[in-house]
Amino acid sequence: xxxxxxxxxxxxxxxxxxxxxxxxxxxxxxxxxxxxxxxxxxxxxxxxxxxxxxxxxxxxxxxxxxxxxxxxxxxxxxxxxxxxxxxxxxxxxxxxxxxxxxxxxxxxxxxxxxxxxxxxxxxxxxxxxxxxxxxxxxxxxxxxxxxxxxxxxxxxxxxxxxxxxxxxxxxxxxxxxxxxxxxxxxxxxxxxxxxxxxxxxxxxxxxxxxxxxxxxxxx
Amino acid sequence: xxxxxxxxxxxxxxxxxxxxxxxxxxxxxxxxxxxxxxxxxxxxxxxxxxxxxxxxxxxxxxxxxxxxxxxxxxxxxxxxxxxxxxxxxxxxxxxxxxxxxxxxxxxxxxxxxxxxxxxxxxxxxxxxxxxxxxxxxxxxxxxxxxxxxxxxxxxxxxxxxxxxxxxxxxxxxxxxxxxxxxxxxxxxxxxxxxxxxxxxxxxxxxxxxxxxxxxxxxx
DNA sequence: ACGCGAATAAAACAAATGTTTTATTCTGTC
DNA sequence: GACAGAATAAAACATTTGTTTTATTCGCGT
Numbered sequence: 001x002x003x004x005x006x007x008x009x010x011x012x013x014x015x016x017x018x019x020x021x022x023x024x025x026x027x028x029x030x031x032x033x034x035x036x037x038x039x040x041x042x043x044x045x046x047x048x049x050x051x052x053x054x055x056x057x058x059x060x061x062x063x064x065x066x067x068x069x070x071x072x073x074x075x076x077x078x079x080x081x082x083x084x085x086x087x088x089x090x091x092x093x094x095x096x097x098x099x100x101x102x103x104x105x106x107x108x109x110x111x112x113x114x115x116x117x118x119x120x121x122x123x124x125x126x127x128x129x130x131x132x133x134x135x136x137x138x139x140x141x142x143x144x145x146x147x148x149x150x151x152x153x154x155x156x157x158x159x160x161x162x163x164x165x166x167x168x169x170x171x172x173x174x175x176x177x178x179x180x181x182x183x184x185x186x187x188x189x190x191x192x193x194x195x196x197x198x199x200x201x202x203x204x205x206x207x208x209x210x211x212x213x214x215x216x217x218x219x
Numbered sequence: 220x221x222x223x224x225x226x227x228x229x230x231x232x233x234x235x236x237x238x239x240x241x242x243x244x245x246x247x248x249x250x251x252x253x254x255x256x257x258x259x260x261x262x263x264x265x266x267x268x269x270x271x272x273x274x275x276x277x278x279x280x281x282x283x284x285x286x287x288x289x290x291x292x293x294x295x296x297x298x299x300x301x302x303x304x305x306x307x308x309x310x311x312x313x314x315x316x317x318x319x320x321x322x323x324x325x326x327x328x329x330x331x332x333x334x335x336x337x338x339x340x341x342x343x344x345x346x347x348x349x350x351x352x353x354x355x356x357x358x359x360x361x362x363x364x365x366x367x368x369x370x371x372x373x374x375x376x377x378x379x380x381x382x383x384x385x386x387x388x389x390x391x392x393x394x395x396x397x398x399x400x401x402x403x404x405x406x407x408x409x410x411x412x413x414x415x416x417x418x419x420x421x422x423x424x425x426x427x428x429x430x431x432x433x434x435x436x437x438x
Numbered sequence: 439a440c441g442c443g444a445a446t447a448a449a450a451c452a453a454a455t456g457t458t459t460t461a462t463t464c465t466g467t468c
Numbered sequence: 469g470a471c472a473g474a475a476t477a478a479a480a481c482a483t484t485t486g487t488t489t490t491a492t493t494c495g496c497g498t
Contacts (some may be wrong), residue, residue, distance in 0.1 A: 009389075009445080009446080024246075025244070025246070025337075026222060026245070027243075027244070027246055028246040028248040030485065030486085031485075031486060031487085032484090032485075040446080040447095041445095041446055041447050041448080042447090042448095042486085042487090043445095043446075043447070043487090043488085043489090044445075044446060044447080046486085046487065046488080047444095047445070047446080048445090051486075051487075052485095052486065052487090088224070090410070096470080105336075110336075110337070112460085113242070113336055113496090114336065114337075115394075116390060116394050117324075117329075117332055117333065117336060117390060118244075118333075119394060119397075123394075127394065127397055127398070131394070131398065132398060135398050140390070154416070157413075157416050157420075158387060158420070159382045160384070160387060160391070161392055161416075161417065161420045162388065164383045164384040164385075164386070164387025164388065165380045165383040165384060165387075166383075167383070168380060168382065168383025168384075168386060168387055169383065171335060171336060172379070175334075175335050175338060175342075175346065175350070179346070179351060181352045185417065186392060194376075197373070197376050197380075197428070198380065200424070200427055200428060200431055201376075201377070201380045201424035201425075201427065201428055203424075203427060204423040204424040204425070204426055204427025204428065205419075205420035205421065205422075205423040205424040206420075207427070207429075208419055208420065208422060208423025209416070209419060209420055209423065212419055215348065228475075228476080249454080249455065249456085249457060250455075250457085251454090251455075251456090259476080259477095260475095260476055260477050260478075261456085261457090261477090261478095262457090262458085262476075262477070262478085263475075263476060263477080265456085265457070265458080266474095266475070266476080270457075271456065271457090272458080315483090372455090
């Protein structure tokens with residue numbers, strides 16, 4: 001995800017901006033710190049990227065472009081729905097948490113998590129371009145698993161449960177880790193086991209929801 | 220959660236600070252805006268709360284105190300594990316999302332979500348005081364459902380899946396709602412149905428995990 | 439070697455912000 | 469009614485920040 005230190009000035013700025021925006025957030029990050037970290041001048045930032053927001057948008061696009069090209073979500077379209085669900089969960093977790101991806105809260109993932117929570121204007125095009133297709137892929141998988149058509153209400157709920165499990169794992173370090181101290185998830189093996197767990201848990205949940213479908217829900 | 224407009228100055232400041240810290244975050248929020256919204260003077264903030272961070276800590280403690288006293292997590296200790304899981308999920312969702320609680324992303328929930336993502340120093344005592352006990356309650360419920368003892372590894376994973384589903388629902392408005400446009404979750408009835416869904420989904424997941432326990436995991 | 443534009447560097451600006459200082463008003467007590 | 473201390477108000481301060489302006493340097497085609 002990060003390149004070698006020596007590079008052209010805009011590249012160094014982009015890399016430094018990614019780290020510092022990720023650590024401090026858009027507002028709290030300062031042009032001067034970024035320039036210093038990039039060994040560049042404050043004016044060169046405005047020269048290459050217009051203004052602070054332009055730089056931020058470039059950082060965002062850069063991260064999503066890299067993450068989604070490295071870990072695409074549509075693997076094995078002709079496999080069974082179960083297998084495709086595992087592939088979806090796996091690629092999502094790898095994209096968000098692995099070191100070659102966004103590195104969780106220790107890397108670009110932190111900046112992206114913040115955008116999920118409170119989108120800046122720069123995030124709107126990202127949603128349309130990168131995230132919306134993900135939703136369609138997951139919806140297709142779930143509609144097969146649940147045996148219902150694409151606009152069923154419980155489909156969105158199941159999608160929320162699956163995504164919720166995955167993305168909450170990404171939030172793990174800051175708070176959850178203080179509750180259950182354990183080494184950060186980064187080893188490939190850990191990610192595979194985490195993906196398998198979320199997959200099984202979700203299959204179990206989906207199965208029960210499907211079984212309940214005709215029965216009136218409730219305690 | 221919010222009191223009537225006329226109150227003592229520290230109360231007005233606390234209320235205004237809650238809203239503005241929630242909207243803008245600690246760093247981006249300004250003392251002057253808070254003072255203006257509270258119809259108070261900037262100096263009175265320092266007079267009553269010391270400094271900006273002291274005010275923030277007071278806001279945080281205030282929210283957690285209110286939220287957890289209004290929606291405690293330990294309901295019906297002699298009920299079945301299934302029923303206790305529903306009670307846990309319900310109280311968590313009501314605390315985070317309901318209008319009488321933290322009101323989701325439209326209210327104090329936003330500030331708290333930010334703390335989950337990136338804890339400030341003021342959040343550390345909150346974790347110990349309010350959040351850690353929650354983890355113990357959920358762990359007890361899950362260990363019964365899974366039939367394993369309290370330090371089993373899959374127990375933490377299941378807890379993560381349950382909490383992940385709940386809290387991800389709280390993040391819904393900003394981004395997810397742009398993908399699946401729908402009125403915000405606030406009606407009591409919606410919350411009950413959401414709780415029931417998460418409950419059923421989780422019971423299904425837990426059941427499958429338990430069934431797999433002796434079988435080697437994997438696809 | 440020259441010159442032109444891109445790129446980098448340094449300094450200057452104006453606006454905003456947390457905090458402190460100094461005055462003024464309010465409140466209850468003798 | 470007067471006074472001490474709490475409470476509120478207004479102004480001043482020192483820093484910081486995004487941006488702009490002005491100089492200087494670098495790359496290179498002729």
